[in-house]
Amino acid sequence: MLKAFKFRIYPTASQKQWLIQTFGCVRFTYNHLLKARQAYYLETKEIDYTLTPASLKKQYPFLKEVDSLALANAQLNLDRAFRNYFKGRASFPKLKNKKSIWQSYTTNNQKGTIYLEETYIKLPKLKEKIRIHAHRPIEGTIRSATISSRYNELFYVSLLCEVPQKTMEASNKWIGIAYDPDRLVEMSTPIDISVPKFKHVDRQLVRAKRKLVIKGRAAQHRRTHVERVKNYQKQKRKIKDLYLKQKFQREDYFEQISGTVIRNYDYLFVESISADCSEGEFSIQDWHKLLAKLQYKSQWYSKKLVLIDMQEQTNPSTGKKSLELVEIGKQVLFE
Template identity: 25%
Template sequence: MAQTVKRAFKFRFYPTPEQAEELARTFGCVRLVYNKALEERTRAYTLQGHKTSYVQSSAALTQWKKTDDLAFLNEVSSVPLQQALRHLQAAFTNFFAKRAKYPAFKSRKKSRLSAEYTRSAFKYRNGQLTLAKLDGPLNVVWSRPLPEGAEPSTVTVSKDAAGRWFVSILCEDTIRPLDPTTNSVGMDAGITALATLSTGEKIVNPQHERADRKKLAKAQRNLSRKEKGSANRARAKLALARVYARIADRRRDHLHKVTTRLVRENQTVVIEDLTVRNMVKNHSLARAVCDASWRQMRSMLEYKAAWYGRELLVVDRFFPSSKLCSACGALQRSMPLGVRDWVCACGAAHDRDVNAAKNILAAGLAER
């Protein structure tokens, strides 16, 4: 049965100089309002012991706009400023529910540049998107169509470190589940092979960061030679960001292709619950683990399985998938990382990763 979900469609756009200036001003105001509201809420909680609500922060914003020092906040759309306060409220809600750390201040240099517009602050009509306070519609590259009859609920404008502008349009989309299949597959994530399947197939790991490591090192050396605060350093920093963006884009594209294929071909996908945070503490493997981006792959599998009527099962991280013989069930005492092939006492010869994938599949199907 088809389901209706909220889905974001991301497109690149090219603003005019006037639009870029207005959006940059909006980004700055959003950051200022977020940080000032966080400062006020922290002071109230520390000195007076009471929590500040969104309504109180919104009332404070109205007063800030009336002061001489912050009167410039009136020059940008009020909606992104209100949305910044809502995001701060959500951050505090997660903190008090012990789902996240205490909200941090937004850095001018490191924080993501973005502004969120709700329906009252933008107009989408006949394939043209116009934001409040801008002189005309955005020059959006519509790389794919929006759902038929789509009515966007929010629009988020952002600019990445490589200087690229993006617009993310949130709207409702109807997704139809895929036809049922009897196929099930277990997957063992790795470094040499991005994923080894219980069928014996090994999906290659492109190692995008490793492939561009020379370009990355050259860009980093070039940046280190530039004087801080100079225009040359700003250009070198942009060049470095573009190398990182290329790596991230290619990695994301490959993960989308792999996860989409797994979800389309199998009714049930079984994976292992990996603790990536602990794995990156191993300095010998940290770079390769980050390049593989297992957490991003799992996230893609989770939402795609939910969309298309598939089942994603997760096996406990302490399950000895590599040390267990998939033929007879015998448990080996140890299995060092250097051992890639081994023979069980029952006579079964195993490829370490294929054997682990078979055990992950069996364990997942047994526990559901």
């Protein structure tokens, strides 16, 4: 199975410049190929795959200075985006923006070009090793590495490794899991996991947005464009960080729930719903994200997951789903 290990890296000033240059070249390649394919598609209603990063290097020599595998992966990502669009799974591919919070590129491990050595990591095309904070040992064989940066200030590397499948000690326990818009999950056996304080971050966002409006009005009063007002841009960045904090809070909550359930139970009977009927803190999209984590983690550790349709099986007096329907799933599983 494939498993990713994400670490913080600390490149030097010259290494930062090279990584930022690689981000730019990957973004340039992706956007250039997208524009060319979009123009060709409007004329012929077909996708032209003849233009490649290798052919772009002849016209733009600066692309030769960065990792060629990073440019090749940019093309593969664009191909995947078009496939998702034509199959109806996503919207039409969009251009990559230089002003995005996150910038990244992916490179492959070919015959040991990516490896860890004590507190350093070696990346292709980069002669000097980059200092890394490997807070846990990696497992298996490294297949690829994704280098990302936040505001081009904080840098990370995510190593995708091929690891053998693990098995946990069998507990022969089962648990029923249903959707709850306020806590995300309702379980037949309650687990002790506290819901993150989203309202605290919401209040911070309201105040931050109010300050941004005030700073924008002040800039308008001075007849100065907001792009040149430092305190406005600083406040705008604070708002982006708060949104990112909200995202990390939710992801951490999903990880805690899925990890606790997988460690303690062998049989999972999970509600399967598709319509968005939530009016609480967690939407149906959050539920699907949790369900995806439960599905791949159950495969990792040889657990049994059964989806049960409980939409029509609600208590009319309380409006809550009956987790006694897990008995139906048990019959399905053990028969």
